[in-house]
Amino acid sequence: MIRRPIPRWLVVLLGILGVCTLLAVYGGLSYRQSAINPKQKVIPGLQAFRDGVSRMTEPQGTDESPKPSMLVTDLRATYWRLFLGMGLGVLLSVVVGIAMGSYRWIAAPLAPTISFLAKIPPTAMLPIYFVLVGSDQTMFTTMVALGIFFTMAQSVYQSITNDVRDEAIDKAYTLGASDPEIIYEVIWKQILPPILDNIRLQIGPAMIFLLAAEMLVGGEGIGYRIRMESRVLNMSIVYIYLGILGFTGLLGDWSLLWLRKKLCPWYDR
Amino acid sequence: MYALEVKNLSHWYGENRILNNINLQIDYGQVVALVGPSGCGKSTLLRAILGTDPPSEGEVIADGKLVTEPSRDVGIVYQHYSLYDFLSAEENVAFGLKLDKTSLISRFVALPTYLRKRREHLQMARDFLARVGLAAASGQYPKELSGGMRQRVAIAQAFILKPKIVLLDEPFGALDEATREDLQMMLLRFYQENLRAKQRGEQPQYTIIIVTHELNEALYVADRVIGLSRFHTEGSQGAMVVYDRPCPILKPDASKDLSRLVEQREELRSAVFDPSNIKHHSKYVSFWDELAQDAQAAEAKQNSIRLAGDKSV
Numbered sequence: 001m002i003r004r005p006i007p008r009w010l011v012v013l014l015g016i017l018g019v020c021t022l023l024a025v026y027g028g029l030s031y032r033q034s035a036i037n038p039k040q041k042v043i044p045g046l047q048a049f050r051d052g053v054s055r056m057t058e059p060q061g062t063d064e065s066p067k068p069s070m071l072v073t074d075l076r077a078t079y080w081r082l083f084l085g086m087g088l089g090v091l092l093s094v095v096v097g098i099a100m101g102s103y104r105w106i107a108a109p110l111a112p113t114i115s116f117l118a119k120i121p122p123t124a125m126l127p128i129y130f131v132l133v134g135s136d137q138t139m140f141t142t143m144v145a146l147g148i149f150f151t152m153a154q155s156v157y158q159s160i161t162n163d164v165r166d167e168a169i170d171k172a173y174t175l176g177a178s179d180p181e182i183i184y185e186v187i188w189k190q191i192l193p194p195i196l197d198n199i200r201l202q203i204g205p206a207m208i209f210l211l212a213a214e215m216l217v218g219g220e221g222i223g224y225r226i227r228m229e230s231r232v233l234n235m236s237i238v239y240i241y242l243g244i245l246g247f248t249g250l251l252g253d254w255s256l257l258w259l260r261k262k263l264c265p266w267y268d269r
Numbered sequence: 270m271y272a273l274e275v276k277n278l279s280h281w282y283g284e285n286r287i288l289n290n291i292n293l294q295i296d297y298g299q300v301v302a303l304v305g306p307s308g309c310g311k312s313t314l315l316r317a318i319l320g321t322d323p324p325s326e327g328e329v330i331a332d333g334k335l336v337t338e339p340s341r342d343v344g345i346v347y348q349h350y351s352l353y354d355f356l357s358a359e360e361n362v363a364f365g366l367k368l369d370k371t372s373l374i375s376r377f378v379a380l381p382t383y384l385r386k387r388r389e390h391l392q393m394a395r396d397f398l399a400r401v402g403l404a405a406a407s408g409q410y411p412k413e414l415s416g417g418m419r420q421r422v423a424i425a426q427a428f429i430l431k432p433k434i435v436l437l438d439e440p441f442g443a444l445d446e447a448t449r450e451d452l453q454m455m456l457l458r459f460y461q462e463n464l465r466a467k468q469r470g471e472q473p474q475y476t477i478i479i480v481t482h483e484l485n486e487a488l489y490v491a492d493r494v495i496g497l498s499r500f501h502t503e504g505s506q507g508a509m510v511v512y513d514r515p516c517p518i519l520k521p522d523a524s525k526d527l528s529r530l531v532e533q534r535e536e537l538r539s540a541v542f543d544p545s546n547i548k549h550h551s552k553y554v555s556f557w558d559e560l561a562q563d564a565q566a567a568e569a570k571q572n573s574i575r576l577a578g579d580k581s582v
Contacts, residue, residue: 167347170321173339175365175430181373185364189355266355266410 044236052236070225075244077221078210081137085144086206090199093149097156098191101164102183107157118154122147122209126216135217140210147209148202159194160187193267196260203252207245270333272297272476273318273434278327279507280313287313289507291327293495294557295434298463298473300456302487302516303480305497306542309508311480314497315436318478319343332433341369344427344435348442351423352411358422359407362394363387365430397425401455417448424455428475437479441486449486456490484534492516493556494533496541501550512540513554 030043041048061067100107122143133139164187172182214223222241229237260267275293279286287310295301305311316322318329320339329336331343352361367390376383395407401421411419420440427435441449463473481487487494496512517529539546540553
């Protein structure tokens, strides 16, 4: 029967089974490929992964001026860019979205422009960012921020339109609220869960824009490393980087879900 | 001064005139039922009184102040969407106290003072919830409450601030019969508090306008019924007040039995809802005259008792 509930232990067991199947399929393919060509690097085996990890974690530089390992440098560069870009993008889109949802004279001029710009894929705008902002840290931050800004500002605006009813606002006025109080005490608190969900959903696209830009112009970062290593078929390193991307994505997802539960206990009841 | 005065109020939507020259005076402590056919402009009048949709012509004065926008003088309870999802029952009730008694800045800058006030407000909210029979549900969120419980919380939320007038916009429309009766009883308890305040010589606290499509409810919970309708000689010009009479509860000598209620319900139905009953709009508008007559009759009765007493002496 559709949607018939299954016991919790079965959910966990099936989840573990799914991961094991993926590992088993990979192991089988790697074994078969290595049997045909022992020097193959496309589907590397365990030893190749060990070599990849030691190369990635090996400290760089000289004894006089030691530098962090390749992995640390890349992760630090990418996630710092992601953090700055998303922080700026979320802040801007929440402020603009709430302003649009609160005041019609702000929404009237901005809504059509934002709807139009939200339809242009940020990766297609990369050349414009290169020309206007250059290709340094500012470019990555700007691109991630603007990449999520238009879509998210539109979502915040729509959340307010759909979730905050006129009655809720009128009622707050009858309870003695001022405009700033309605924005903070009614609108912000009502749309906080959709905002957190939106941030979760924007991590993926933001990562796509960032990796695409890093692949094109980066000197460090996960995107840059994946491109460089795949050109020389160092797939063990590429796969490890992909795994890290998956894990950090899940971590971000879980953190925001946890935050939503803590900040908005009413939402899931 | 009246709790509410509506003067020469008319309202148009485009070319369509909905309300035509509405004039009303509602005294402190009155519980007024507003009835009328669908689309006659009850909600438009309510929004004008609330201040969210000012009238095209005329004015609304609440507690001596011109109404131009929603304010804490006029409270509202809607049929739906009355509560804030993100606040528990007690927080919903205390929400008005928070907004009215503390400022947004003080909630951050003077945190210890705010927290002390907050505790007091939550205690007041819990006390009020206990009065409406919801002491056990104070920590629950609106999603966890039944329709009747939500409306009780909404009524507590509106009344705790003691606004000059409370508007109830079909508050029990979506509830089952038993819950509806419970909530009607709750309104009658507010009415009793009004009576006690009058007996003490104080101004009654609860002035209520309840919009309802249930005529029995109108006659049961209110002491005055106002009917809005287009079924009068100037009907093409919009709805007017075609019925304004006291309910049996207010008439000292009227019978309080069911037959009087049925009689008045039939009169109300004919005056407000019957399209074939085209009459002058003032035919059934006699609330203040009846009140004056009753006062005169009461005075005459007292005089005759006094005279009889003097003679016997």
